[in-house]
Amino acid sequence: MTPALLHHLILAVADDMIAHADELTELDRAVGDGDHGINMKRGFEAVRADAGSTAEKPLPDALKAIGTQLVMKVGGASGPLYGTLFLALSKEIAPDASNLPTAFAKAVEAVKARGKSQPGQKTMLDVLAPVQTALAEGGGDLSARLPGVAASAADATIPMLATRGRASFLGERSIGHMDPGARSSALIVASVCRALED
Numbered sequence: 001m002t003p004a005l006l007h008h009l010i011l012a013v014a015d016d017m018i019a020h021a022d023e024l025t026e027l028d029r030a031v032g033d034g035d036h037g038i039n040m041k042r043g044f045e046a047v048r049a050d051a052g053s054t055a056e057k058p059l060p061d062a063l064k065a066i067g068t069q070l071v072m073k074v075g076g077a078s079g080p081l082y083g084t085l086f087l088a089l090s091k092e093i094a095p096d097a098s099n100l101p102t103a104f105a106k107a108v109e110a111v112k113a114r115g116k117s118q119p120g121q122k123t124m125l126d127v128l129a130p131v132q133t134a135l136a137e138g139g140g141d142l143s144a145r146l147p148g149v150a151a152s153a154a155d156a157t158i159p160m161l162a163t164r165g166r167a168s169f170l171g172e173r174s175i176g177h178m179d180p181g182a183r184s185s186a187l188i189v190a191s192v193c194r195a196l197e198d
């Protein structure tokens, strides 16, 4: 992991999140309070502004800096949860990312603990967990396959009944809409993978 590659990855994720802010907000308007895109945009604009100095850090420190920014800037339910994901990853990851599958598994467990949530409740975990499983299974072409895994997993939240987060207040009316956090998680996975292929 060179500073140049890390810089490229950070900008790819931040730019995609900023570019999809309206879409995420639209999704959150259907099942929440319509701020997910605004929240993520605010957080990733802060991450983007610091990308140069963050990319100079060793990978664990860089992930810590990103997680801290997300906790401070995103807000809502998703800020602490995405913050937890990146901060837990920063604690577990080796500087050369060689243990990514196990580190990511622990980070997903940390999100579950923080959210008191599990896959199947129509949240970001419905993307993070299947991505984690695919990572753990390994095999060739992971960076080519994971975006599809994540996108299908986000689509699979459409028929789900929300039982966590703001969408759960809607009860049955949460059915028929994609979870905004599932979509933002799928976008992050796709951005990282695509940037790794560049």
Ligand code: ADP
Residues within 6 Å of the ligand: 028, 032, 033, 034, 035, 036, 039, 040, 075, 076, 077, 078, 079, 081, 114, 115, 116, 117, 122, 123, 124, 125, 164, 165, 166, 179, 180, 181, 182
């Ligand atoms: P808020 O719901 O506070 O307005 P956001 O709109 O930014 O925050 O984020 C909503 C997203 O956060 C949801 O779509 C869902 O994916 C995720 N989320 C909310 N609560 C939880 C939870 N307990 N566990 C996992 N993810 C959650």
Ligand code: MG
Residues within 6 Å of the ligand: 028, 032, 033, 034, 035, 036, 076, 166
């Ligand atoms: Mg919201």
